[in-house]
Amino acid sequence: MMFRLRERRFALEVDAVAEISELLPEYPIPGAPPFLRGVVNMHGRVAAVLDLGAFLGLGTAGRGGSLVLLESPGCSLALLVEHLERMITSDDVGATRRGESRLLPVELVLADGMAGLLDVAALMDAVEKSA
Amino acid sequence: MDMSQYYGLFISEAREHVRKIGESAVQLEADPTDRPTIDALFRSAHSLKGMAASMSFTAIADLAHKMEDLMARIRNGLPVDSSLFDLLLAGADRIGAMIDDLESGGSGRGDSAALIARMLAYSPGEQPAPPDREVVETSPPSLVPPGEPVGTTAGEEWGVPKTVRVKTDTLDSFVTTTGELITVKHRLALLAGSCREGGLHEALRDLGRHLRALHDQVMAVRLLPLSAIAERLPRMVRDLSRQLGKEVSFTMQGVDMELDRSILDLLGEPLVHILRNCIDHGIEPPPARGAAGKPAVGRLSLSVARRKDQVEIEIADDGRGMDPGAICAAAVARGVISGEKAAGLTSHEKLMLVCQPGFSTAPAVTDVSGRGVGMDVVKHTLQSLGGSLAIRSEPGRGSTFLLKVPVTIAIINVLLVVVGGMTVAVPLTAVIRTLEIRRDERGNVDGEEIFFLDGEELPLLTLGGLLNIPGGDGPGDTLAVFVAEIGGRRVGIQVDRLLGHQEVFVKPLGRPLSALPGLNGAAILGDGQIVFILDIVHAG
Incomplete structure (x- = not known):
């Protein structure tokens, strides 16, 4: 699943996505760092909202967007993304390149540009450490 | 006959018997003449043997059989010495290991020949006798179908069981559903707030009463000694x-x-x-x-x-x-705490340094x-x-x-307070009392704010300070305060506003929220608002 954030494209493996939702009312988290914007009620599940742009140092997300709830054991984290692009399959990927960091270990080369593939487990570890 | 459906039942019941054998052996060691404990050991070994034989777990059945024989000899007056307890405990451990093996997909077999030989040769105060000289009271392995009562004593009735085994997941789902129902009830109560239909309010009261009963019953089912x-x-x-x-x-x-x-x-x-x-x-x-x-x-x-x-x-x-002093010195030496900070600690706080990560x-x-x-x-x-x-x-x-x-954690009563524009919940068990104090009742001793409660000087902290969030004094003449015990000491905690108490369903926090200090869970209020439940004792 591909999405856009601060003029860059990212991808998540579909298995790592539990649910996609429009923006929901957010409630503050006492003592949380600014990149954890708040919590939302996703059908009775309390999920923290991560401003991925702010966390990756790309700048805080603009208005609008969607929430992508991650699927990972024991985790309750939704990514705030600016624009959901489309689903791609392995056939759409021309080649892969080594990514820029542990969070983005693989860069997908597509017909219309590049997309960084997010490693959800590494992201979760990094968020937890920074929180 | 396909016995695999009975594996789970066998494993949980067999573990129960192994546990009882271990417990009774230790009890018997304290009083070797304790006849009821001797009988209990015999019964547990007998039941294990029957259950294992019926499932064709022969290695477990054989060892349990030898333990049963051993206990039969004790029942018949064979004297007891300390090696008996070692044998019984070793037998229980071995069977426990075989059950573990079964559970992880193994055959549940193991070489117990040496242990069995020691059991057969058991004779206090004498050289071990060869097994063929032993006179043992034996009972053939029974073939009680799994799922039916085993190891019953004479006089117990056979019939429809009065209790059933329920998977713990099912019990957990009862709590979740009850918790969600309580949240829905609060939502309905809010929606009904402006409605003048008397019947609706009466129905809501009835709903609340039944939900409380349901909650109590669900919680009671989950209680274990x-x-x-x-x-x-x-x-x-x-x-x-x-x-x-x-x-x-x-x-x-x-x-x-x-x-x-x-x-x-x-x-x-x-x-x-x-x-x-x-x-x-x-x-x-x-x-x-x-x-x-x-x-x-x-x-x-x-x-x-x-x-x-x-x-x-x-x-x-x-x-x-x-020795609080020695602990404190060790903590300073290991860099757990600075010497300056250590000097200001009470004896109790010094002892609690053993709970700091890396301290030993x-x-x-x-x-x-x-x-x-x-x-x-x-x-x-x-x-x-x-x-x-x-x-x-x-x-x-x-x-x-x-x-x-x-006693229970899933559904609790909380005090809702506002701090820095944020509503948060404090478990009522952590709150000693709530009160309002006049601004001029607040004092300052050595740079620390204090107030007096029933003649006792208490430190006055702010919840905003503990949580690291901004929270002002508010405009009024009075300060809203709740009193809690932190580190064995009563303290007043000032908030912007006290909202009152409410029953909430605690939702455990997933990652990464679980890594944040001072938060014990979250709850969804009737209006959909999410509030965090604070760990006030350890906040700050």
């Missing part, structure tokens, strides 16, 4: 004391106290760790005890008492105790308690349960560990 985890402790204490060459008399009191099973699940490890610490570091070896004018046998006790919605577990030893006063790492989970993990576990840990100790006189845990 502490003995479910405590029964294995005497065995652990016995084995460890022997290993360390110490003599320990261990007593337990009040272990029939019931707690939610999710709390019991997490409580076992802290209890074991504290007891191991008491035996390893607390109770001295007999010569040292003699030199200190103490009896050779050390005393170790575990007692349980209920106080409001909390259960208090006290573990006490009469060992060498802990053991001169060397021992197999027993110098490694593995530390007191920091114990404290963290209790904290995650909404409980607390306090330590009292006197050098030379012994140490006491007081563990407090809530």
Whole structure:
């Protein structure tokens, strides 16, 4: 699943996505760092909202967007993304390149540009450490 | 016949019997003439044998059979010596290992020939006799179908069981559904607020009453006595004391106290760790005890008492105790705390330094308690349960560990407060009282704000300060305050506004929120608002 954030494209493996939702009312988290914007009620599940742009140092997300709830054991984290692009399959990927960091270990080369593939487990570890 | 559907049942019942054998063997060691315990050991071995035989687990059935024979001989008057208890405990351990193997997909077999030979040769005070000379009372393996009562004694009725086994997942889902219903009730109550239809309000009151009853019943079903985890402790204490060459008399009191099973699940490890610490570091070896004018046998006790919605577990030893000064010095030397900060600590706070990560006063790492989970993990576990840990100790006189845990955790009463524009919840069990004080009743001593409550000077903290969020004094003439106990000391905690109390369903926090300090869970209020439940005792 591909999405856009601060003029860059990212991808998540579909298995790592539990649910996609429009923006929901957010409630503050006492003592949380600014990149954890708040919590939302996703059908009775309390999920923290991560401003991925702010966390990756790309700048805080603009208005609008969607929430992508991650699927990972024991985790309750939704990514705030600016624009959901489309689903791609392995056939759409021309080649892969080594990514820029542990969070983005693989860069997908597509017909219309590049997309960084997010490693959800590494992201979760990094968020937890920074929180 | 396909027996695989009975595996789960067999494993849980067999474990229960193994546990009973271990427990009874330790009990019998304390009083070798205790006839009911001898009978109980016989029955457990007999039941295990029958169950295992019916499932064709011959290795378990054979060993249980030999244990049953051994107990039959004891029942018939064969004298008892200490090697009997070792044999019984070794048998229970071996069967326990075979059950573990079965559960992980193995065959449940194991070489028990040497152990069986020792059981057959058991003869107190004599050389082991060859097995063929033994006169043993045997009973053939019974073929009781799994799922039916086994090991029943004469006089017990056969019929429809009055109890059923339910998967714990099912019990958990009851709590979740009840919790969601309570949230929906609060939502309905809010929606009905402006409605003048009297019938609606009456129906809501009825709904509330039934939900409270449902909640109480669901919670009662989940309660298990502490003995479910405590029964294995005497065995652990016995084995460890022997290993360390110490003599320990261990007593337990009040272990029939019931707690939610999710709390019991997490409580076992802290209890074991504290007891191991008491035996390893607390109770001295007999010569040292003699030199200190103490009896050779050390005393170790575990007692349980209920106080409001909390259960208090006290573990006490009469060992060498802990010296707050020495602990503090060690903490400073290891960089756990700065010398400046250490100087301002009370004795209790110095003792609690043993719960800091990386702290250990053991001169060397021992197999027993110098490694593995530390007191920091114990404290963290209790904290995650909404409980607390306090330590009292006197050098030379012994140490006491007081563990407090809530009876249930899923649905709790909270005090809702506002701080820095944020609504947060404090468990009512942590709140001693709420009050409003006039601004001019607030004083300042050595740079710390204080106020007086019933003639006692209490520190006045701000919740905003504890949580690191902005929260002002507010415009009014009065300050909203709740009183809580932090680190054994009553303190006032100032908030922007007290909203009142409410029953909420606690939702556990997933990652990464679970890593944030001071948060115990979250709850969704009737208007959909999410509030965090604060761990006020450990906040800041």
